[in-house]
Amino acid sequence: MSWPDKLKLKKQLVISLTEAGYPGPKEVQLKTLSRIAGGQDVIVVGPEGSGKTTTYVMAVLTRFNYNPDGVPRVLILVPDKDSVLAVAEQFSRLNRNKSISIVELYAAPGTETQMNALADGADIVIATPDRARALYLKLGLNLNKIELIIIDDADLVVKQGLQLPVAELANSAQKCQHLVFTEVMHNRLEKMIDPFMNLPAMVEVEQAGVAAMDTHPQVLYTLPNFGTKLNLLYLFMQDDEVFTRVVVFVNTRPTAEKIYQNLGKYLKDAVAILNPWFFEQTGFATIEEFKQSAVRLLIAVNDNDNYLDLDDIPFVIHFELPDEKETYIKRVTLEAPAASGDETLFLTFATDLELNAVKKIEQATGQKMQPADLPDDLVIDQGKKAAKQADNLPEKDTGTGEAFHQKKASNSKTYNYSSGEKAKMNKKRKHG
Incomplete structure (x- = not known):
């Protein structure tokens, strides 16, 4: 597929794209380049490798004539130094107009070198938000003629807590177009960009050509913080006729011990830790010991080298996702079709x-993953530092409607769930 004329790309750019191994447009480019050229604010949601960075590099290079004036017209904000260098490299691959000046800004000892580079002339600035803000406050970065602000890997920008410098830079550049590229959209990201985005178009693309694996059913609960995760786990564990045996994965030993200490107040001997550090903690050396016991909840730390046989475990909960996605994928992948009623449900x-x-x-x-609604009687932890406040849970006999609740009479059951029923339950049923 060749580059269509409707995208209005410059001939030299098309030649550069072809030589760089891009014989034609990807889905994201077909859906966004015309909108960008028309001056519309755009939010692009797509996976890594879908062509997001190349899309805005093309859009930026198309804007410039052969006589740029050396005053910043485009500001590209990315989460870290490595991203700055990667974006600059992509410009270098595709840009044949050597009169365009590109300046990179990121954390480095002192600011004089970067201040001098800006003073010498910069048409495109690629920067981390904190360094761009710092140089703007030193009057080194001129935003008066900015026409386009691009935020790439916006979800990672939020994850690193860089919302404030992004907001200040966007508010300081008047009447410009905004483009946001991200792998996921969520509330914190929306809160960052809403004040400066002007009726943006939302474009979503998916990675093509990935064959679906045969996995156990997976359900996703999106929660605001650690404390609410803890509340949901306890709410589930109150239902001892459904959650008969559960393995919970976390990333660190302190987190495992925090969950053990807090749930242990209510569930008593029903909670254990895999390979505990302390003698007074209920625990098991192997998953097989847990399966043979009367304990209902086993807390395990994610470990790439520690394979656990999760067969015959009705529920596996990833309280925290492992650092390496391969660890999670290995757990959920089905080696063979599960017997009826024996399939594990991953939450x-x-x-x-x-x-x-x-x-x-x-x-x-x-x-x-199948998204699930939160139970109606789940208490949302409102603490600003919920992870640090997780120890402040109500006593078991309070009955005052605080974070944990006693099991409702309506939860009493006289039947067991098959795997299919469990999956439907987690999609539709309100746990309580």
Whole structure:
């Protein structure tokens, strides 16, 4: 497929694209380049490798004539130094107009070198938000003629807590177009960009050609913070006729011990840790010991080298996703068709900042986790530092409607769930 004329790309850019191994447009370019050229604000949501960076590099290079004036017209904000260098490299690959001046800004000892580079002339600035803001406040970065602000990997910008410098830079550049590129959209990202985006078009693309793996059913609960995750776990564990045996994965030993200490107040001997550090903690050396016990909840730390046989475990909960997506994928992949009623249901608890990891897992497995509604009687932890406040849970006999609740009479059951019923339950049923 060749580059269509309707995209209005310059001939030299088309030659550069072809030589760089891009014989034709990807889906994201077909859906966005015309909108960008028309001056519309655009939000692009797509996976890694879908062509997001190349799209805005093309759009930027198309804007410039052969006589740029050396005053910044385009500001590209990315999360870190490595991203700055990667974007600059893509410009270098595709740009044949050597009169265009590109300046890179990122954390480095002192600011004089970067200040001098800006003073010498910069048409395009590629920067981390904090360094761009710092040089703007030193009057080194001129935003008066900015026509286009691009935020790439916006979800990672939010994850690194760079919302404030982004907002200040966007507010300081008047009447310009804004483009946002991200792998996922979530509330924190929306809160960052809403004040300066002007009736943006939303473009979503999916990675093509990924064959779906054969996996156990997967359900996704999106939660605001650690404390609410803890509340949801306890709410599920109150239902001892459905959640008869559960393995919970976390990333660190302190998190495992925090969950053990808090749930242990209520569930008593029903909670254990895999390979505990302390003698007074209930624990098991192997998953097989857990399966043979009366304990209902086993807390395990994610470990790439520690394979656990999860057969015959009705529920596996990823309280935190492992650092390596391959660890998660190995757990959920079916080696052979499960027997009727024996299939394990995987539940993932994710905050906004963990949705990027969820997206990468979905891309790798070729299928989405089924989103689930939160139970009506789940208490949302309002603490600003919920993870640090997780110890402040109500006593078991309070009955005052605080974070944990006693099991409702309506939850009493006289039947067991098959795997199919469990999946439907987690999609539709309100746990309580």
